[in-house]
Amino acid sequence: MFDLESFRNINLPSENDIMESWSSHVNTPVISIICTSYNQERYISDALRGFLIQKTTVPFEVVIHDDASTDNTREIIEYYAELYPAIIKPIFQVRNQYSIDGHLPFYNAIKNSLGEFVSLCEGDDFWICSDKLEKQYQLMLSNPDIDLCFTSALLMKNEVVSGIAANYTNSYKFFSVCNVIEKGGSFIPTASVFLRKKVLDVSFFSVIKDAPVGDYYLQIFGALNSGVILQGYPCSVYRVDAIDSWSANVRASDSLIKIENFVNGNEKTLLKILQNNSHLEESIKYAISNFYLSASKRAFKLGLIAESKAYLDKVSFRYNRSEINNIFFYCLCKTLPVKVIYFFMSLLRRVYDIQL
Secondary structure, three states: OOOHHHHHOOOOOOHHHHHHOOOOOOOOOOEEEEEEEOOOOOOHHHHHHHHHOOOOOOOEEEEEEEOOOOOOHHHHHHHHHHHOOOOEEEEEOOOOOOOOOOOHHHHHHHHOOOOOEEEEOOOOOEEOOOOHHHHHHHHHHHOOOOOEEEEEEEEEEOOEEEEEEOOOOOOEEEEOHHHHHHHOHHHOOHHHOEEEHHHHOHHHHHHHHHOOOOHHHHHHHHHOOOOEEEEEEEEEEEEOOOOOOHHHHHHHOOOHHHHHHHHHHHHHHHHHHHHOOHHHHHHHHHHHHHHHHHHHHHHHHOOOHHHHHHHHOOOOHHHOOOOHHHHHHHHHHHHOOHHHHHHHHHHHHHHHOOOO
16 A cells, blocks of 8 residues: 655655666657646645656656746745756746646646657656656557557545556556547546657647647547557556646636536537547547536536536437436436426435435
């Protein structure tokens, strides 16, 4: 069982110790670790420690983008950057880039990276295995047609491990691009992603312009060529509802306009992908239907019954019939008057603690 305190007490290697195992004939980073951070003083040291315990045969760099944090995140990054000046390459913003364009922090970091390969980890997540980068690097060398690989990840809530994400196998498993599209953005833990940087070209950022978040589409682009490979052991930790994380902020301040932006942005982005990938039509229709179902549930939770029903009208139910809670939700919204729905939902939540 993973112990956070023990992880934090690991003696970090010096910069020379890290670089000692690197191939002497390679002078530039082969792997770029991309980390975006904003107001994560509680977590950023864990992320940096996870990077610095990596043992690789090729050079790597840590490109960390601090988006004008208002807490002590910058000072913590500066401390580590002074100790590891050849490895840690910080980007400090004066003006918050996310408020201009939600994709700018990631774009800025990628633009300033040098590696042929990219490994992702946001500032509130972290890595726990010292061989994560090396194993993923070797896996990609052995599979030149594959552009993205990932691992399972421990789930942590309130600093306690609560489960495992992407726990699909104990060894290796291949997934097609259709699997990635249909399973949604949570199918692949972002902190476990390792991919070829060529995937993140100008066309990628052009396509995701309207997307509310880029993780899901990075996974799709990484799978377009020949699918993706999972290494079935947890080597990273994903913090569930970490303070100031995107997902936590969405849940804490949901609104109709956020829901509209969510569903419209995802639909536009998926339809752009469809333009050049007609063979993925069924999978993309499936994904769009799921986004409308999610929007309907979110609107329902806010008491916006008319809007919830409007979104539900756009759900292709044949794509969502496998989950019993979806069938229940569908029937409830489609058949009952608003006042009856309110009554039943309040009753069911009290008696059965049903979550939609």
